[in-house]
Amino acid sequence: MSAHHGLSSPGAIAEKGELDVETIRRDFPILSQRVRHKPLVYLDNAATTQKPRAVIDALLRYYETENSNIHRGVHYLSEVATEKYEKARERVRGFLHAESTSEIVFVRGATEGINLVAQTYGRANLSAGDEVLISAMEHHSNIVPWQMICDEKNARLRVAPIGESGELDFGAFEQLLSPRTKLVAITHVSNALGTINPIRQIVQAAHRLHVPVLVDGAQSAPHLPVDVQSLDCDFFTFSGHKVYGPTGIGILYGKAALLDDMPPYQGGGDMISSVTFEKTIYNKLPYKFEAGTPNIAGAIGLGAAIDYVQAIGLQRIAAHEDHLLAHATAALEAIAGIRIIGTAKRKAGVLSFVFGEIHPHDVGTILDQEGIAIRTGHHCAQPVMQRYGIPATARASFGLYNTIAEVDALAAGVGLVREVFA
Numbered sequence: 007m008s009a010h011h012g013l014s015s016p017g018a019i020a021e022k023g024e025l026d027v028e029t030i031r032r033d034f035p036i037l038s039q040r041v042r043h044k045p046l047v048y049l050d051n052a053a054t055t056q057k058p059r060a061v062i063d064a065l066l067r068y069y070e071t072e073n074s075n076i077h078r079g080v081h082y083l084s085e086v087a088t089e090k091y092e093k094a095r096e097r098v099r100g101f102l103h104a105e106s107t108s109e110i111v112f113v114r115g116a117t118e119g120i121n122l123v124a125q126t127y128g129r130a131n132l133s134a135g136d137e138v139l140i141s142a143m144e145h146h147s148n149i150v151p152w153q154m155i156c157d158e159k160n161a162r163l164r165v166a167p168i169g170e171s172g173e174l175d176f177g178a179f180e181q182l183l184s185p186r187t188k189l190v191a192i193t194h195v196s197n198a199l200g201t202i203n204p205i206r207q208i209v210q211a212a213h214r215l216h217v218p219v220l221v222d223g224a225q226s227a228p229h230l231p232v233d234v235q236s237l238d239c240d241f242f243t244f245s246g247h248k249v250y251g252p253t254g255i256g257i258l259y260g261k262a263a264l265l266d267d268m269p270p271y272q273g274g275g276d277m278i279s280s281v282t283f284e285k286t287i288y289n290k291l292p293y294k295f296e297a298g299t300p301n302i303a304g305a306i307g308l309g310a311a312i313d314y315v316q317a318i319g320l321q322r323i324a325a326h327e328d329h330l331l332a333h334a335t336a337a338l339e340a341i342a343g344i345r346i347i348g349t350a351k352r353k354a355g356v357l358s359f360v361f362g363e364i365h366p367h368d369v370g371t372i373l374d375q376e377g378i379a380i381r382t383g384h385h386c387a388q389p390v391m392q393r394y395g396i397p398a399t400a401r402a403s404f405g406l407y408n409t410i411a412e413v414d415a416l417a418a419g420v421g422l423v424r425e426v427f428a
């Protein structure tokens with residue numbers, strides 16, 4: 007195991023105040039490399055985050071010393087792997103402040119979490135004429151699964167509009183809620199605009215009509231403290247790889263009463279308590295939704311990632327990223343021709359922009375030559391681009407290890423873009 011295992015690093019456990027970013031950066035081996043002969047400036051954290059040594063070590067340790075299948079074996083390694091996997095579930099429960107681990111389902115990522123709810127809750131509860139209500143700022147993962155199930159059930163997908171700043175039109179949202187609404191599915195933080203949605207208010211409005219709410223937390227879990235009990239949301243999903251954990255693992259939280267009533271998502275091993283050719287009795291929660299051998303290493307790695315971010319503290323991470331976002335917004339606004347897309351009052355970690363007539367891909371390619379990684383394109387949110395009448399944006403997105411110097415490098419890089427196109 008490496009000496010830099012994160013949790014004992016002073017940056018990670020500093021008691022209060024600003025993050026000791028330089029120390030934190032040493033926990034992330036990938037950040038010290040040069041790309042294109044320049045120091046790497048990684049500003050594509052909304053797509054995926056880099057992994058601290060603590061997570062890499064947890065994966066290594068698992069495969070070197072703990073690997074075994076879970077919930078099956080009577081032998082030592084199977085017991086160890088099972089215990090680690092279930093401990094990771096408990097860590098996720100704490101991270102989301104869920105009431106019970108039976109409400110924490112391991113899935114592949116936010117995409118699978120949403121598909122699970124669409125294919126189980128949706129299939130069981132939607133009939134012709136019913137409606138699913140989403141917003142105009144959703145990622146494709148929170149649009150297409152609903153279109154699929156609505157098509158199948160002759161139900162209707164309704165879309166609450168957003169205003170020019172990228173904020174939800176709450177009045178219009180409320181008006182779209184009706185006795186026909188069977189589910190609200192909404193993002194907590196927009197990946198294309200950075201908008202933070204008022205989830206508690208949304209849940210309250212939906213619950214007045216007894217409509218459950220699914221929250222897509224892919225972009226909030228890494229940036230804000232999340233408390234599913236205080237939000238009172240019915241489902242919440244996020245991806246491990248965006249919270250400094252591995253790819254291929256994610257979480258669906260659901261209130262136990264709802265999950266209990268839902269049919270399973272997939273059939274197979276582990277999701278049953280008994281099988282005969284005549285009848286199968288399903289396993290209890292959460293195993294009913296975890297058919298087959300799961301991503302054991304991924305779950306353990308996610309547990310390590312949660313330990314890592316909790317040791318730093320989500321409040322402090324949020325404050326640090328807010329500081330980076332404010333600095334970046336001011337720096338880019340000062341450059342003539344830059345238009346920031348998404349100017350909501352409450353934003354997290356994401357700065358999308360267009361630069362005059364220059365195509366965002368050109369902006370990204372020139373920045374890449376400077377070692378600066380951003381994402382360009384529609385960000386899997388084509389309806390957001392259509393809303394603003396643009397094909398794409400350039401998007402810088404921040405993580406806990408980013409520095410003001412990196413934000414300055416971004417602004418300098420954008421300045422270079424202007425010179426190239428002058």
Ligand code: C6P
Nearest residue numbers: 052053115116117145147197224245386
């Ligand atoms: N957004 C981005 O660059 P998965 O792919 O399952 O881990 O996450 C899907 C997803 C769902 N909802 C939101 C709000 C998201 O931002 C994402 C992933 C990445 O913006 C990759 S497209």
